[in-house]
Amino acid sequence: DGGITQSPKYLFRKEGQNVTLSCEQNLNHDAMYWYRQDPGQGLRLIYYSQIVNDFQKGDIAEGYSVSREKKESFPLTVTSAQKNPTAFYLCASSGRRMNTEAFFGQGTRLTVV
């Protein structure tokens, strides 16, 4: 079945460590996105990519990095520079053409221990 898969579902990070969250889609979508969700707040855009080997910063990119080497994959690295990384991270994809539906993964909950 076509869809978007995030892994792991839960992730624990020690302070000072970098961790990478995986996002894979088999929907043949050009655009992929990473959002962060905190309690009581809306989703905030971290990074997005509209095509392979290209990506743009969103509203809260500091302390995060991404790569887009393959159309299907858009991993997010939470670096030690991100001072408050505990949150729920959501990956999404959509067709590059306007007015196409966005699909989301099931999320990764990251906790700093």
Next chain:
Amino acid sequence: KQEVTQIPAALSVPEGENLVLNCSFTDSAIYNLQWFRQDPGKGLTSLLLIQSSQREQTSGRLNASLDKSSGRSTLYIAASQPGDSATYLCAWETGANNLFFGTGTRLTVIP
């Protein structure tokens, strides 16, 4: 700055009631508006997508409308069921392929 407001923030209704969720946005130059459902600890599930040239979309007991001139969208849920309990998010898309989200309405349908 683009903003998306959802009212109410939380809503409890008895099973069987019809209800309306509201979403307002600040920029009328939208490409589309999408309604999502989120269950606790889960990702978002797309419910309805309204393109900028459309006024409404329907899927089963759900109907979403879009009024670009007033910057508003509503999600109408008919004959609510306990399984409808979730957080409902609206998001509008700009020309840069970005989705701007509201903070959501948490719906509880009481059996």
